[in-house]
Amino acid sequence: MVKKLLLIVLFLTPITLFAETIRTDVLVVGGTASGVAAAIQSARSQVKTLLIEPTPWLGGEMTAGGMSILDANPKLSSGIWAEFRKRVRDFYKRTPGYDTTSTAPLKFEPYTGAAVLKRICDTVNHLTLKLNTPYLTAKRDSGKWVLTVLIDGKEATIKAKVLVDATPNGDIAALAGAKLVSGFDSKQDTGESLAPETASPIIQDVTWIAVVKEFEKNAIYLMPKPAEYDPARYVALKTKNIKKMLEEGRLPNNKFQIKWTENTYGTSVAQMSIEGRIAYYKTLRLHTLGLVYYLQNELGFRNIGIDDSEFPSSDHLPFIPYIREYRRSIGQTRMTTREIYTPYVNNLYRTSIAVGDAPFTQQYADPLAPKINYPPMPAYTVPLGAVVDKDIPNLVVTEKAMSVTHLVNASTSYPSVQMAIGQGAGTVAAYCAFFDLNTKQLDVRKIQIEATLYGSMIYPYADIPQTDRYYRAVQQVTGTGLLKQVQELNGNKMDVVFKPDSTVNTADIKPIMLETYTRAFIWFGKNKPAETFAVGDLVSYISDHTLTDPKTLKNMMQRQWHDYYKFKQPFDMQRPVTRYEFAVLVNRYLNPFARSVDVTGKIVN
Structure with a gap:
């Protein structure tokens, strides 16, 4: 036995001696929508960043998974998501029939989306990218993250201050020992009125998308019959309008995204596990190939087939499936539907790092899955604590594994929303690395300011343009x-909406002003403003706060009202102040955003 162990040690020693060690400040694992955005933002924040991705492509499900029609966040296009969106639209602007209207869904060929992301990454200083790099292990050692990966087939070690799990399945968080949950949360657990009474392990279905091309009309482009082909799986298509279904998934250059019921499959936590997914994914690929074969041979679309120039995989299907959910981490805060429908029920809105508006979707093959009747959904904010693990320092988590409830994941998992979230997550990671702090020491306001400096939208408004x-x-x-x-x-x-021209009610602002400014109770007790807050009230409060002579301040504001501030309404001390005027003047003179808040949104004295 001792001789065998000695031989093993001698055999492994050269590998250990010559294994490459890479050091970085921030390590992002997963070139998904959120992973790419996190890595770009971290590097742009002047922090040494390494992004690794097991597949040959960047973009995750929106490229490597074929989910290349994105109809969420068009009105909330900002930051890196806006940059990606603009580059894709610029690429296709001369393509006949391509819709370039501002609110149109973003459509692109998957390899084009991946190439655009690669091109952006290649121009970012402080960012190193390694594709085709599988990960093996992840652990914390002496306050640092240590990961083993395969680079060009050889084992290497990466050491980093901050780790971002941007994998589609939360695999890195699991390897790191994070606590993860799956399925429907109960109403008792989350306090969500829409949640079922009891928890359930059921998770949403998986789709293995196919991207097909329409070849010349008289061409016959038939594929071989795939293994395990069963036409009964697709027989419902005989009663459907296939041309309309194809058209709904139209991509540039006569290509179509097939994301139908017939290639959407019920799944379970066991099937999605690292141990179960290899065999499961193989089956799903065969079923999707069978759908294309059925389309050609049973439905007569003989000139429509899989374009072998799209995906360089062995069967030319996407590298990965479109996963709607799997497992979720426990963050410093958890985002629930309350933060979407009633954002002022707590203070988490103050910690926003991203916005989203993807409609809630429900895809369940399991008939026992609870049916959720979501009310009309407003655009929402994403709290910072939802991407920061509660127990493990310097672990930032995005994609489906971020800290949200099952109900919220039905929107936040959408790729364009994840790109916005990823930029916020990258800002968090860069903050910790730059200041050599851990995720228990976050300065929410500094992180938000950094994100907005790079174009992130942290509060969604339909009536206040970014310009x-x-x-x-x-x-x-x-x-x-x-x-x-x-x-x-x-x-x-x-x-x-912000409603910039509506007036400010004293009852709305008084509680926050009392919470924010120590002397506010003296001013309110002395001045007793009316139900609507007037221009004169605001001037008086600013004078009191800044210790400026009231008459001097009034004269200065009157001179600047139109020429400098460009306000539309006249300067009138008796007139109710508008929300827009209030925001501009309060931000300049009172700077309430400078007051620190913790990860729960509570003001820190």
Whole structure:
């Protein structure tokens, strides 16, 4: 036995001696939508960043998974998501029939999306990218993250200060020992009125997408019959309008995304596990190939087939499936539907690092899955604590494994939302690495300011464009709660608006001002403003707070009202102040966003 152990040690010693060790500040594992955005933002924040991805492509499910029609967040296009969106649209702007209207879904060929992301990454300083790099182990050692990976088939060690799990399945968080949950949460557990009474392990279905091409009309482009082919799986297609279904998935250059019921499959936590998914994925690929074969041979679409130039996989299907959910981590905070429908039920809105508006989707083959009747959904904010593991220092988690409830995951898992979340997560990781801190020491306001400096939207408004000269002032004052977002039902949708020309109610701002400013109770007790807050009230409060002579301040503001601030309404001390005027002046003179808040949104004295 001793001789065998000695031989093993001697055999392994050369590998250990010559294994490469790479050191970085931030390590992002997973080139998904969120992973790419996190890595780009971390590097742009002047932090040495390494991004590794097991497949040959960047983009995760929206490229390597073929999910290349994105209809969420078009009105909330900001930051790296806006950059990606613009580059894709610029690439296709001369393509006949390509829709370039501002709110149109973003459509692209998967390999084009992957190439665009690669091109962006290649231009970012402080960012190193390694594709085709599987990960093996992850652990913390002496306050650092240590991962073993395979680079060009050889084992290597990566050491990092901060680790971002941006894998589609939360695999790195699991390897690191994070606590993970799956399935429906109970109403008792989350407090969500929409949640079922009892928890359930059921998770949403998986789709293995196919991207097919329409070849010349008289061409016959038949594929071999795949193994395990069973036409009974697809017989329901005989009663459907296939041309319409193909058209709904149209991509540029005569290609179509097939994401139908017939290639969407019920799944379980066991099948999605690292041990179970290899065999499971093989079966799903064969079933999707069978769908294309059925389309050609049973339905007569003989000139439509899989384009072998799209995916360089052995069967030319996407590398990975489109996964709607699997497992979720336990974060410093957990995002629930309350933060979407009633954002002011707590203070988490103050910690927002991203926005989203993807409609809630439900895809369950299991007939026992609870049916959720979601009300019209407003655009929402994502709290910082949802991407930070509760127990493990310097572990940032995105994609389906971020800390949300099962109900919320039905929206936040969407790729364009994840790209926005990833940018926020990258800002968190860069903050910890740059200041040599851990995720128990987060300065929420510094992280938010850094994110907005790079174009992130942290509060969604349909009526304040990002080009507005005081857009940041509106965002920051919203982040304090002094002015709140307004939800307005618009048909079957819920718009989130700022209502810049409406007036400010004293009852709305007084509690936050008392919470934010120590001397506010003296001013309110002395001045007793009316039901609507007037321009004169605001000037008086600013004078009191800044110790500026009231008459001097009034004269200065009157001179600057139109020429400098470009306000539309006249300067009138008796007139109720508008929300827009209030946001601009409060942000400049009172700077409430400078007040620190913790990860729960509570003001820190």
